[in-house]
Amino acid sequence: MxxxxxxxxxxxxxxxxxxxxxxxxxxxxxxxxxxxxxxxxxxxxxxxxxxxxxxxxxxxxxxxxxxxxxxxxxxxxxxxxxxxxxxxxxxxxxxxxxxxxxxxxxxxxxxxxxxxxxxxxxxxxxxxxxxxxxxxxxxPPRPTDPEPADRSWEGRQETPSPDLxxxxxxxxxxxxxxxxxxxxxxxxxxxxxxxxxxxxxxxxxxxxxxxxxxLLPVGFGVVERRGRGWRPHGALMPTPHDARRLLFDGMAEFWPLLHEFSDRERTRHARAAETFKAAGRADEARVGDTLYRICRIERMLxxxxxxxxxxxxxxxxxxxxxxxxxxxxxxxxxxxxx
Structure with missing residues (x-):
C-alpha cells in the first residue's frame, strides 16, 4: 500500500x-x-x-x-x-x-x-x-488561498460554498x-x-x-483563545474574507446583543472591529485577554x-x-x- x-x-x-x-x-x-x-x-x-x-x-x-x-x-x-x-x-x-x-x-x-x-x-x-x-x-489563511473578487465589508454577501x-x-x-x-x-x-x-x-x-x-475544499473560521485553548466561534466560511466579515460583524453587531455586553465591553469590541477592518487583510483581533484569529480549516472524508x-x-x-x-x-x- x-x-x-x-x-x-x-x-x-x-x-x-x-x-x-x-x-x-x-x-x-x-x-x-x-x-x-x-x-x-x-x-x-x-x-x-x-x-x-x-x-x-x-x-x-x-x-x-x-x-x-x-x-x-x-x-x-x-x-x-x-x-x-x-x-x-x-x-x-x-x-x-x-x-x-x-x-x-x-x-x-x-x-x-x-x-x-x-x-x-x-x-x-x-x-x-x-x-x-x-x-x-x-x-491562518495562506497567501495563495483564494479570495472573493469583491472584498466589501458592507451589504449582504453570500459566497457560494465550494462543497456544492x-x-x-x-x-x-x-x-x-x-x-x-x-x-x-x-x-x-x-x-x-x-x-x-x-x-x-x-x-x-x-x-x-x-x-x-x-480531501474536501478548505474552509475558514473564527477561533477564540482565552488562556491556552482555542475554540471555534461561528460557522465555516468559504473564503478568508468571508471569515473576516464574520468576525467583524460579530464584534461590531451580533455578539454585544447575543451576550448582553456592558457599555464598556460594547465599546471595546466596536473599537477592535474598526481596527481590524482598517487593516484590510488582518487575520487576528484582540479584545482584552481574548485573541480572535481567522483559521484555515481542512476536512477529510x-x-x-x-x-x-x-x-x-x-x-x-x-x-x-x-x-x-x-x-x-x-x-x-x-x-x-x-
Whole structure:
C-alpha cells in the first residue's frame, strides 16, 4: 500500500513538472512552507453533509449540501427539506410527488442515512474537520488561498460554498502536498482515553471499510483563545474574507446583543472591529485577554467500494427525526392544520 501511494505522489509530481504552471508551483511551495510552520493536526471532530449519486449525471457521488453539520440529523433534515421542496416546486406529476412525499414521511419517522428516490441515491456522509497547528497556534489563511473578487465589508454577501457539486472521488489529482496529506491520513483513527471505546472501535473499523481519503475544499473560521485553548466561534466560511466579515460583524453587531455586553465591553469590541477592518487583510483581533484569529480549516472524508462513508453507530445526535414541513397531498395541496 505504501509503494502504491509513493507511485501516486511521484506521478503527481511528474504531472506538476510537465504542466509547468507557475501558479501551481507557488501553491505547492506555500503548502510545503505551511507543513513546516504548522506540522501538527488539531482534530475538531466529525462533520456531516448530504451527497447524491445520480445516474443521469454520472457514477460519481457529489455533495448536495455542505459537509459542515455537527450532527447526522442535521444532514438528514436537509434531505427531508430537499425532497419536500422537489415535491412542491419541481413536478406536476402526482406519481412523482407521491414517491417524493413517501420518502419525506420516512425521514420524519426514522434516522435514515441512505435512500433511493426516483432513481437517485442520497446518502448522509461523514467527514472529520481539523486544523494545522504549530508554535504560533492554529494556521491562518495562506497567501495563495483564494479570495472573493469583491472584498466589501458592507451589504449582504453570500459566497457560494465550494462543497456544492464537489465530486467525492478518492483518486482525483489534488497536487503533491495533497497527495502526501492523503497518505498521512490514511491510517488516522481516533485514539486515546478521551474518546469512548465505541468511538475508537468505529474509527478503527473505518480504516478497512472505507480506506480511501477524499480531501474536501478548505474552509475558514473564527477561533477564540482565552488562556491556552482555542475554540471555534461561528460557522465555516468559504473564503478568508468571508471569515473576516464574520468576525467583524460579530464584534461590531451580533455578539454585544447575543451576550448582553456592558457599555464598556460594547465599546471595546466596536473599537477592535474598526481596527481590524482598517487593516484590510488582518487575520487576528484582540479584545482584552481574548485573541480572535481567522483559521484555515481542512476536512477529510473516507470512501470505500460503495462510495463515501455514512455516519458511524457511535456518532451522536441531540435530537431525532421530526416533521419539518406542512403536510402535502399528491396533487400539491398543502395543509397547515395537521
Amino acid at each position: 505504501a509503494d502504491d501511494w509513493k507511485r501516486q505522489i511521484d506521478r503527481l509530481h511528474e504531472g506538476l513538472v510537465r504542466r509547468d504552471d507557475p501558479t501551481e508551483w507557488v501553491t505547492e511551495a506555500d503548502a510545503v512552507d505551511a507543513s513546516y510552520r504548522y506540522p501538527h493536526l488539531a482534530l475538531r471532530g466529525p462533520v456531516f453533509g448530504l451527497a447524491a449519486q445520480d445516474p443521469e449525471t454520472g457514477a460519481e457521488w457529489r455533495l448536495l449540501r455542505p459537509a459542515t453539520s455537527g450532527m447526522p440529523q442535521e444532514a438528514r433534515d436537509s434531505l427531508n427539506s430537499l425532497l419536500w421542496f422537489k415535491a412542491k416546486d419541481d413536478t406536476d406529476d402526482p406519481a412523482v410527488r407521491r414517491e417524493l412525499l413517501a420518502a419525506v414521511a420516512v425521514l420524519e419517522r426514522e434516522p435514515v442515512d441512505e435512500m433511493t428516490v426516483l432513481g437517485v441515491r442520497y446518502r448522509v456522509v461523514r467527514g472529520d474537520e481539523f486544523a494545522r497547528s504549530g508554535e504560533r497556534g492554529l494556521e 457539486g464537489f465530486a467525492l472521488t478518492p483518486g482525483k489529482e489534488d497536487g503533491v502536498m495533497a497527495g502526501a496529506m492523503k497518505l498521512a491520513l490514511q491510517g488516522f483513527s481516533y485514539s486515546g482515553s478521551r474518546f469512548p471505546a465505541e468511538v475508537r472501535r468505529d474509527s478503527e473499523r473505518a480504516l478497512t471499510s472505507h480506506p480511501d481519503i477524499v 473516507r470512501s470505500g467500494p460503495d462510495g463515501p462513508e455514512p455516519p458511524r453507530p457511535s456518532d451522536l445526535d441531540d435530537e431525532g427525526p421530526t416533521k419539518i414541513h406542512p403536510t402535502m397531498d399528491e396533487d400539491g395541496t398543502i395543509r397547515y392544520d395537521d
